[in-house]
Amino acid sequence: MNIDDSMIKSYLMGKDDSKYHWLFSSILDSGEYIFESPNSEYRENVRELYIRMYEALMDFTPYNVELFSTLFHSWKDLINDVNIILSVGCPAPYDAMVREHDGREYIIFDLIRFLSYGKTGDDLLPMIIRLITHEITHICIHVDYPVATDTYEKN
Structure with missing residues (x-):
């Protein structure tokens, strides 16, 4: 996975330069x-x-790795190229999402939005793994089952 944690690191150092990120x-x-x-x-x-x-x-x-592997045979290879942005500054309800930028898909997780669930530490891990599984599923679907755009162009 390609993890961009620059927003988190900036926030933790007390800087406010993340607001200019393309995400917003x-x-x-x-x-x-x-x-x-x-x-x-x-x-x-x-x-x-x-x-x-x-x-x-x-x-x-x-989660459900056996089923996940049946649906997405190459998920282990795909996650090596997955782009993830750990962010702060997304408004509610944007806690987890997939966005495209410059022809690449990014999974975005806003950590402050996660804190709004009222859980901390280990209590958040099951939810985090569910969200990661959910968002990785989007990426796998886009790769394994792309939309046939040529069908729509002919009509």
């Missing part, structure tokens, strides 16, 4: 710029969640 103009289809300035009081909770999430991503195994 891609959340809505209208291209409207949406950024919710993260509160500094969440830093320690975000730090703990970041460590746990990074470990879960680096050692990722989807």
Whole structure:
């Protein structure tokens, strides 16, 4: 996995430079710029969640791995090329999503949105693995079962 954690690291160091990231103009289809300035009081909770999430991503195994492997034979190869952005600043309800930028798909996880679930540490791990499985499924579907655009162009 290609994990971009620069927003998290910037936030943890008290910097506010993440608001200029392309992500915040891609959340809505209208291209409207949406950024919710993260509160500094969440830093320690975000730090703990970041460590746990990074470990879960680096050692990722989807839930229902047997079924997942049946549906997506090459998922283990695909996850090597998956782009993940760990962010802060996405407005509710954008906790997890897939967005395209410059022809590449990115899975985005907003850690402050995850904190809004009222759980911390190990309590969040099952949910995180479910969300990662869900978002990786989107990527696998796009790769293994692409939309046949030529069918629509002929009509």
